[in-house]
Amino acid sequence: GQSSPWRNYTYSNEVNAVAVEGTTLWAGTGGGVVKWDTLNGTYVRYTAVDGLADNYVTSIAIDAAGNKWFGTRGGGVSKLDGTHWTTFTTADGLASNYVTSIAIDAANNAWFGIYGGVSKFDGSTWTTFTTADGLAYNYVLSIAIDAAGNKWFGTYGGGVSKFDGATWTTFTTADGLAYNYVHSITFDAAGNAWFGTAGGVSKFDGAHWTTFTTANGLAGDYVNSITFDAAGNAWFGTDSGVSKFDGAHWTTYTYVDGLASDWVRSIAFDAAGNAWFGIYGGISKFDGATWTTYTTENGLTNNHVESIAFDTAGNAWFGTCGGLSKFDGAAWTTYNTSTTDNGLADNWFHSIAFDSAGNAWFGTGGGVSKFDGTHWTTYTTANGLASDWVRSIAFDSAGNAWFGTWQGVSKFDGTHWTTFTTADGLASNWVTSIAFDAADNAWIGTDGGVSKFDGAHWTTFTTADGLAGNSINSIAIDAAGNAWVGMGYGVSKFDGAHWTTYTTADGLVDNDVRSIAIDSAGNAWFGTYGSGVSKFDGAHWTTYTTADGLADISVLSIAFDQAGNAWFGTLGGVSELLNLSALHIDNITGAPGSAFNVTGEGFAPDQTASVTVNGHIVGRVITSSSGAVAFSLTTTGNSAGRYTVRLSLPSGASAQYTLSSSAPLRSPQASASVFTVPAGLEMHEVTLPLVMK
Numbered sequence: 001g002q003s004s005p006w007r008n009y010t011y012s013n014e015v016n017a018v019a020v021e022g023t024t025l026w027a028g029t030g031g032g033v034v035k036w037d038t039l040n041g042t043y044v045r046y047t048a049v050d051g052l053a054d055n056y057v058t059s060i061a062i063d064a065a066g067n068k069w070f071g072t073r074g075g076g077v078s079k080l081d082g083t084h085w086t087t088f089t090t091a092d093g094l095a096s097n098y099v100t101s102i103a104i105d106a107a108n109n110a111w112f113g114i115y116g117g118v119s120k121f122d123g124s125t126w127t128t129f130t131t132a133d134g135l136a137y138n139y140v141l142s143i144a145i146d147a148a149g150n151k152w153f154g155t156y157g158g159g160v161s162k163f164d165g166a167t168w169t170t171f172t173t174a175d176g177l178a179y180n181y182v183h184s185i186t187f188d189a190a191g192n193a194w195f196g197t198a199g200g201v202s203k204f205d206g207a208h209w210t211t212f213t214t215a216n217g218l219a220g221d222y223v224n225s226i227t228f229d230a231a232g233n234a235w236f237g238t239d240s241g242v243s244k245f246d247g248a249h250w251t252t253y254t255y256v257d258g259l260a261s262d263w264v265r266s267i268a269f270d271a272a273g274n275a276w277f278g279i280y281g282g283i284s285k286f287d288g289a290t291w292t293t294y295t296t297e298n299g300l301t302n303n304h305v306e307s308i309a310f311d312t313a314g315n316a317w318f319g320t321c322g323g324l325s326k327f328d329g330a331a332w333t334t335y336n337t338s339t340t341d342n343g344l345a346d347n348w349f350h351s352i353a354f355d356s357a358g359n360a361w362f363g364t365g366g367g368v369s370k371f372d373g374t375h376w377t378t379y380t381t382a383n384g385l386a387s388d389w390v391r392s393i394a395f396d397s398a399g400n401a402w403f404g405t406w407q408g409v410s411k412f413d414g415t416h417w418t419t420f421t422t423a424d425g426l427a428s429n430w431v432t433s434i435a436f437d438a439a440d441n442a443w444i445g446t447d448g449g450v451s452k453f454d455g456a457h458w459t460t461f462t463t464a465d466g467l468a469g470n471s472i473n474s475i476a477i478d479a480a481g482n483a484w485v486g487m488g489y490g491v492s493k494f495d496g497a498h499w500t501t502y503t504t505a506d507g508l509v510d511n512d513v514r515s516i517a518i519d520s521a522g523n524a525w526f527g528t529y530g531s532g533v534s535k536f537d538g539a540h541w542t543t544y545t546t547a548d549g550l551a552d553i554s555v556l557s558i559a560f561d562q563a564g565n566a567w568f569g570t571l572g573g574v575s576e577l578l579n580l581s582a583l584h585i586d587n588i589t590g591a592p593g594s595a596f597n598v599t600g601e602g603f604a605p606d607q608t609a610s611v612t613v614n615g616h617i618v619g620r621v622i623t624s625s626s627g628a629v630a631f632s633l634t635t636t637g638n639s640a641g642r643y644t645v646r647l648s649l650p651s652g653a654s655a656q657y658t659l660s661s662s663a664p665l666r667s668p669q670a671s672a673s674v675f676t677v678p679a680g681l682e683m684h685e686v687t688l689p690l691v692m693k
Helices: none
Strands: 006-009 017-021 024-029 032-037 043-046 057-062 068-073 077-080 085-088 099-102 110-114 117-121 126-129 140-143 151-155 160-163 166-172 182-187 193-198 200-203 207-213 223-228 234-238 243-244 250-253 263-267 273-277 282-286 292-293 305-310 316-320 325-327 332-335 349-354 360-364 367-371 376-379 390-395 401-405 406-411 416-421 431-436 444-445 449-453 458-460 472-479 483-487 490-494 499-502 514-517 524-528 533-536 542-545 555-560 566-570 573-577 584-587 595-601 608-613 616-622 629-634 640-646 652-660 675-676
Touching: 017 282, 024 057, 024 068, 024 273, 057 117, 068 223, 077 376, 099 608, 110 140, 117 140, 126 555, 140 376, 140 555, 151 193, 151 316, 160 652, 193 223, 193 234, 200 223, 200 524, 234 263, 234 273, 243 263, 282 458, 292 483, 305 401, 305 573, 316 349, 316 566, 360 390, 367 390, 401 431, 406 431, 431 472, 483 514, 490 514, 514 652, 524 555, 524 566, 608 629, 616 629, 616 675
Parallel strands: 017 057, 017 263, 057 099, 099 140, 140 182, 182 223, 223 263, 305 349, 305 555, 349 390, 390 431, 472 514, 514 555, 584 652, 629 675
Antiparallel strands: 006 573, 017 024, 024 032, 032 043, 057 068, 068 077, 077 085, 099 110, 110 117, 117 126, 140 151, 151 160, 160 166, 182 193, 193 200, 200 207, 223 234, 234 243, 243 250, 263 273, 273 282, 282 292, 305 316, 316 325, 325 332, 349 360, 360 367, 367 376, 390 401, 401 406, 406 416, 431 444, 444 449, 449 458, 472 483, 483 490, 490 499, 514 524, 524 533, 533 542, 555 566, 566 573, 584 595, 595 629, 608 616, 608 640, 640 652
16 A cells, blocks of 8 residues: 555566456556556556555466455466455465466355466365376366366476366377476367367367367467357467467468567457457557557566665666666656667676776676666676676775676776686685675685685685585675675674574575575675575574565565665565664754754654664663654763764664764753763764665
8 A cells, every 4th residue: 555665566468368248358467466447548556555465476367256366476466356355375285386377166166277286265265176086186287167067287397287176187299298398278068178289289079179270270289278250250378479260261460460479378358349459578468450568667677676776866777587677766767778779798687886987887697788878888708707697796895896707806997807716715606796895805605615715815705614504596795794604504694703694484484595685784685496585683583575565575675765764575566665764963063062852753662772883782762653763962071073873673773973073052942861972972074874785
């Protein structure tokens, strides 16, 4: 809802499923559910923020009561009754949260094809069927129910299983099925079963099998969907367009004819006889003569978001596996090899970093591209880069660019290239991450441990030293200089002397950690593959999942904007978690001896929190039932300098004041809590900024 601190940004033109309900077309996409008004072409988008189980929607069914059922990839099933969302997961009785297909039988039972068998829900009780019961294979891709009430299940490699409520019968290529990978099932008016497979279409009349392939006139042999129109024509959605078959003749429609793209995933017909095709690229409507394409507005270019970075102007940059998106808070700009005719290396963006001059550097699957706001420059192995597959980018204090590749680390000073490999002391040449600490040491994550390089000497850390695992996914350095290392076995932290590992046993949501970032309050954030995000304040763990509003449970990248909002790049788009907590000081300057009045809001309610000044605890406050705080600080005995006030809560916030003899003396106000700031805490040095990955 609107009060949610979450925002989702998705690409919702990757359409996996369509369903018609009167003049409404429901589209299940890789970026949420889109409800189209087919009369005027307007739409409403629903994402995890609204209550959807996960933004990647694989399947849709509408039951007799008009409830919409949405199967998701990893989030379970969501039901929309028109107003309210209800989600069902393994916790409720679903056999797996990876749902591929849905069908509703005559008794209004919902049947779900999942990665793990078949689950049936009668409205109160869940029943699961697997190979142990007679199912051909436990990875089910498609479900259909015939006129006699038999359930048919298409599987991933096991053929088709038919269930009459008591007996299971399986059909495979040995019986006449075209291929054992069955993506779609439907029935014609005569009761024949039609199967769309990865090797053509098979028709089964109960006794005999007939197979149709490209040799007969089918557009492509990889068949995602089959539907019959009112006249009895069969329509096949394939990887090479749409084919219509009237029983004798084939007609194929492709991109050339007006289809949005040739990868057709789903088909539905409305009451007026219009055909609607869900496609990678939007929705195409065909009225028998004219093609019309429906797409949601330009936004994120792809939902697989591997990297996020912010430029000094506050623009967000998102690197995806299908191009680069820039968001200024209102408008989106897309960059890819087809729109950027000036040397963009590749469309798969693994990493983004900005140098001190404000140039953007992008690590891609085809080299490094640099963008100065106007011109693109690409560097590859031809220039001196170790490999064109660039997973990470970081800059040292001298402004040299460092690139992690799968053939070592390359350093570029603007003119010359230097490559470091195992021959020099690097733990492994497969480099996934690079970060620099305040002393300008390079911390390099590889698939053989962590290497630290001080410019002259190499030190490698492995499991033998205390690291949880040797195949490293990510590294971040906090303000205290601790190195945080993420891998498939949890997170390991190195304080310069000792390694400490955190796993699910400690509070981490999942041990497969793909991304790490440290916020301005010093909290460590960990993006996992398959379970969401964990935040650690040094004592307490907080987990965020799709139930909270996270776009997808697999989080590949994390970054923070200037306002302290957290941004997550996932396999289901981008999520923004608004930083609603803030501290305010009535005066930002004052003469030594001044009193400062501090207020704050947006914190967790009824919590005891420490108040620190420059890291020293000066007192404790309890947040109100609305999450507000108020207290005063007295600075008698303090010297001139800069002071940072922080409230230590999971949603912590900070503010600063400066004592200066040239500023006026600020007088105290009445306050319930007055804390004296001890002498000797002033800071004169400007602290180094956090090292951003």
